[in-house]
Amino acid sequence: MVAKLLDGKKLAMEIRTHLKQRVQELKQKGVTPKLVVILVGNDSASRIYVRNKHRAAQKIGIETKDIELPQEITENELLAYVKKYNEDDSVHGILVQLPLPAQINAEKITHAIAPAKDVDGFHPVNIGHLFMNDPHALPCTPHGIMQFFKKYNISLMGKHAVIVGRSNIVGRPMAAMMLNNDATVTITHSKTKNLSELTRQADILIAAIGQAEFIKKTDVKPGAVVIDVGMNRNDKGKLVGDVDQKEVAEVASYLTPVPGGVGPMTIAMLMEQTVKFAERGVQNVDGEVSNG
């Protein structure tokens, strides 16, 4: 079998085209969706994400404001920025780029963002709603992965989904979303025994480990759908995933490439959520009942 590649770049572009329409409708009602991105320090990889986000937003008509803060900033100073944009009614979404410098408690910052403006879906209130199958805001990377299943008619019902990685950003919310869509979900992690035995049972395998080319051909059931969430730089500075793409393409039915797979979808979902939050604001102004 040769895997069909799930093209995230193309799907993200399709989604952006739809979003452009929704933004135009909002603008006719006098509302421009606005996203504030806060970046602390000089991490060069982080800067690339910020630039990509900015570019995507511009194409759709979303207004973005980038706040660049020094590496040495204190927790209270950063909290003051979050508070300022929580209270600014022209701002619909706030994103604080992770990771943060060691002197700042990232959890404290995440908790300070108003849940209604939490475009990352990282706030415990939003995570709680997601786990109770009543999502208000969805973490962008797993939400982007769900779009592949929808687009390619990959049903999750009764399927065994195995997730490698238990981070708050990917593994855990991914598990909740797949469970909400009737999959049988196994979460594995660094302490899991006989990992390969479990991954080989997966109808759908999510690799979110953070180690270059960790998942090999022998870890994958023939015909499985394999999602590669990895973003690792190899010795040559090239971007590689958590899946040995060359090998695994020989056994999987579907595979997301790196780059051009999950990454662009993450950004598309960030844009989608910003627009959704802006639309909620308009509903409230109109006095309609908001169910979203």
Ligand SMILES: Nc1nc(=O)c2c([nH]1)NC[C@@H]1CN(c3ccc(C(=O)N[C@@H](CCC(=O)O)C(=O)O)cc3)C=[N+]21
């Ligand atoms: N609060 C917060 N929210 C995040 O969503 C968040 C974060 N912090 N910190 C860092 C990670 C990482 N992340 C990426 C998003 C898109 C690409 C992306 O677009 N990648 C492209 C191009 C990559 C390249 O070539 O450099 C691709 O995979 O094709 C990558 C990485 C969001 N993150």
